[in-house]
Amino acid sequence: MATQRDAGWPIYRRHFLGIAAAALVIFVSPASAIAADAGFTRFIASLWPEAQQAGVSRATFDTETRGLEPDYKLPDLILPGRPATGAPSQAEFVQVPADYVKETSIARLASEGQRLMQKYRAALADIESRFGVPATTVLAIWGRETDYGRYGLPYDTLRVVATQAYVGRRKDQYRTEFILALKILSDGAVTRKDMRSSWAGATGLTQFLPSEYYKHGVDLDGDGRIDIWNSVSDALASAAQQLKNKGWQPGLRWAYEVRAPGNVDCTQGVPEVTRPIGEWQRIGFVPVRGQQLTAAEKAEQASLLQPEGIYGPAFLTTKNYFVIKEYNFSDLYVLFVGHLSDRISKPQPFATPWAATTQLRTTDVESMQRHLTRIGLYADKLDGKAGMKTRAALGAYQKSAGLKVDCWPSADVLRAMSGAR
Numbered sequence: 001m002a003t004q005r006d007a008g009w010p011i012y013r014r015h016f017l018g019i020a021a022a023a024l025v026i027f028v029s030p031a032s033a034i035a036a037d038a039g040f041t042r043f044i045a046s047l048w049p050e051a052q053q054a055g056v057s058r059a060t061f062d063t064e065t066r067g068l069e070p071d072y073k074l075p076d077l078i079l080p081g082r083p084a085t086g087a088p089s090q091a092e093f094v095q096v097p098a099d100y101v102k103e104t105s106i107a108r109l110a111s112e113g114q115r116l117m118q119k120y121r122a123a124l125a126d127i128e129s130r131f132g133v134p135a136t137t138v139l140a141i142w143g144r145e146t147d148y149g150r151y152g153l154p155y156d157t158l159r160v161v162a163t164q165a166y167v168g169r170r171k172d173q174y175r176t177e178f179i180l181a182l183k184i185l186s187d188g189a190v191t192r193k194d195m196r197s198s199w200a201g202a203t204g205l206t207q208f209l210p211s212e213y214y215k216h217g218v219d220l221d222g223d224g225r226i227d228i229w230n231s232v233s234d235a236l237a238s239a240a241q242q243l244k245n246k247g248w249q250p251g252l253r254w255a256y257e258v259r260a261p262g263n264v265d266c267t268q269g270v271p272e273v274t275r276p277i278g279e280w281q282r283i284g285f286v287p288v289r290g291q292q293l294t295a296a297e298k299a300e301q302a303s304l305l306q307p308e309g310i311y312g313p314a315f316l317t318t319k320n321y322f323v324i325k326e327y328n329f330s331d332l333y334v335l336f337v338g339h340l341s342d343r344i345s346k347p348q349p350f351a352t353p354w355a356a357t358t359q360l361r362t363t364d365v366e367s368m369q370r371h372l373t374r375i376g377l378y379a380d381k382l383d384g385k386a387g388m389k390t391r392a393a394l395g396a397y398q399k400s401a402g403l404k405v406d407c408w409p410s411a412d413v414l415r416a417m418s419g420a421r
């Protein structure tokens with residue numbers, strides 16, 4: 001989904017970065033904790049009419065909310081007398097591509113994915129036939145989200161969504177998620193013990209919020225319930241259904257790796273700038289390894305993606321790239337899933353290696369975004385993340401300032417901006 005989700009997988013997935021994790025712990029005095037928890041209890045009790053309307057039984061509501069306590073150590077909360085914690089830094093936004101899309105990790109997951117292709121051959125064939133989504137793509141999502149189910153999610157889903165509904169930055173969203181989490185339990189889809197989640201409430205083998213479960217869940221194994229926690233078939237089919245519902249186009253690749261021309265204008269690397277792939281080829285973007293494209297492929301619209309500016313690999317991204325991005329709004333996430341999907345069927349690494357770039361601190365990138373906003377080159381979120389629009393705006397700034405145009409947030413560019421203020 002497009003909103004931020006954290007599964008907490010310690011190697012790959014969005015997670016608390018070591019030192020930052022300790023800073024997120026909230027210490028509340030005993031007296032204030034008692035008062036706050038009393039308020040929390042009243043808040044939860046007030047939600048019964050909404051839960052009842054959604055189809056939650058009174059027995060489930062009473063059983064599951066009895067003794068329920070908030071978790072004030074979660075990120076993304078607004079607590080009285082405390083600064084808002086904010087969401088934890090996600091690996092997709094604070095790691096350079098070489099660290100996030102790590103070759104050793106991709107190779108290991110691809111090997112395991114090949115084994116799972118055989119193990120779940122019948123279910124995956126059914127998924128491809130029904131939803132038009134490649135088996136390798138849903139396997140890659142499963143591998144990315146929970147290491148093919150080996151990573152145990154650390155939180156109690158109901159406690160997470162209840163806390164976020166009470167004191168989170170997105171209360172309205174999580175109010176709905178709390179009601180639907182109760183409905184999942186009331187429907188008997190999973191036990192409370194097995195409904196574990198990320199800090200943001202995403203649960204199951206392929207990481208769904210409760211609302212996504214009801215929008216996209218599929219009972220592929222035909223046992224009468226949608227079980228994304230224990231049934232691999234249901235979890236993978238549900239991921240495929242979500243991609244289909246978000247606009248997945250069967251038979252269309254997610255992206256093509258290309259070699260960019262030496263005079264590439266990296267400021268064009270935004271979703272709004274699209275051309276037929278054949279036109280990109282005519283201006284010098286050559287598919288790697290001599291790959292020959294069909295006439296239909298050349299006619300497909302694509303946009304340019306250069307995750308490290310002019311350094312490292314370049315890609316022409318199709319509509320399906322942005323469908324995967326709806327699952328998680330990060331270019332590196334999509335690159336990981338897309339590349340892992342490719343590697344499961346063909347064991348070839350990226351043709352162009354990642355460059356030895358360094359990632360500035362989030363606060364520094366946000367400072368750049370503020371400067372770019374002031375001078376009219378950037379009009380998106382001030383989030384400290386070097387996404388497509390930030391990189392393109394940096395390139396535009398570099399052009400105007402007479403700097404090397406590489407569309408990458410470096411210390412040199414930060415110094416130039418500081419001197420211009």
